[in-house]
Amino acid sequence: EAGVAQSPRYKIIEKRQSVAFWCNPISGHATLYWYQQILGQGPKLLIQFQNNGVVDDSQLPKDRFSAERLKGVDSTLKIQPAKLEDSAVYLCASSLGNVAIPYYEQYFGPGTRLTVT
């Protein structure tokens, strides 16, 4: 079974530029998550989708971050404009689960390492 795919793996941009990350979840997984992992920290949830609807985006900085999940499959996360403090690894995860069941295992992709200079 193929895992969660993410691209690009690495990205270097200057502050105030924009950047987009792409995620393809495991086939059949209804729930998709984007996390931000700053060096030396655990992952922090940015947004959670159930199919193509948003379940939780309470920690997404909506003035600069946006995300969408078209047709309930692939997802993109965009940052515009980027700040120095956005330097982090952006992880995508997916799970079978739905909001009616408390916990399903989340499978993580390899992440996109973003450096903002």
Place this chain on the structure above:
Amino acid sequence: QKEVEQDPGPLSVPEGAIVSLNCTYSNSAFQYFMWYRQYSRKGPELLMYTYSSGNKEDGRFTAQVDKSSKYISLFIRDSQPSDSATYLCAALEGSNYKLTFGKGTLLTVNP
């Protein structure tokens, strides 16, 4: 105060040692507790999860949760160099599905 606290280490042990990794948490609503392993430049992978208090064993790994003291532990027996990674504890409420992670502990097992 962060909801899940974890000593970031680093922790270095000889091969064959018993490793103890620990976290504390402050949110009484947490009901599910997980341990993830993250190799360098990879995404986290789930090692074990437990519901509420108690122990769970899987091979060389044992997870313990003590809800009365809000303490989460992972024990690794007969540690191997391949166990060298960052170990992340995480917790989840039953009513929302947001995982809250600790900072992670970097473990090195020396041959």
